[in-house]
Amino acid sequence: MSETILQLQDASIFQKESLVLQDVTLEIKSGEFVYLIGKTGSGKSSFMKTLYGDIPLKKGEGSIVDFDLKKLREKDIPFLRRKLGIVFQDFKLLPDRNINNNLKFVLKATGWKDTVKMNTQIESVLEKVGMKTKGFKFPHELSGGEQQRIAIARSLLNDPELIIADEPTGNLDPQTSVEVMKVLQDINKTGRTILMATHDYALILKFPSKTLKCDGGKVFEVVQRAV
């Protein structure tokens, strides 16, 4: 349980040429559930984008699931992303195909070939998010909460070591947010590490966990009372 999944040392996070966060030093260990909070524009998304290779790490050191972020090349990015599960606020499901085919699309794009194995994996991830019977539905036939469950299922397809979720409950009502949060908690209990950006302090109070805050160009850990 003490294996390091993410480590940053004196890292600076940039958007193009402008510095968003500086001197970021932190560690996330295997099995942790970590929130990332901070007001709009404080750098949460930029931070996460750096972790999944969307923004290069130009200054400082960083490693994530055994990839060196400083040495990350364009060709490494698909391999890094296979070890990460990424969940966005706006689900990003393909509207023109049903759920099974949304998930199959991702499996094929990440090198899966055997149809039987693909179907078994799809069934397994849908079961984990309580959506086993919904594979034939199209995204528009599902509620926001159900679509987010599917997006979480999609993030699990390649058995990721770390799930990065950028405001996964941002588009959901409070009750649905709690349901989606329970899904993430269950996934965390099976040993997966989760880093989740959120604005939803009620959710943090209900499901307390280690919390990092972006503020004033820095990232620091906050104690729950100070959230």
Ligand SMILES: Nc1ncnc2c1ncn2[C@@H]1O[C@H](COP(=O)(O)OP(=O)(O)OP(=O)(O)O)[C@@H](O)[C@H]1O
């Ligand atoms: N594509 C971009 N190009 C240039 N600057 C950007 C870009 N995206 C974000 N920024 C800037 O970087 C800073 C951090 O933005 P970021 O999106 O990381 O914040 P955030 O904490 O995720 O905000 P929110 O909670 O609104 O999603 C902001 O000043 C923003 O204007």
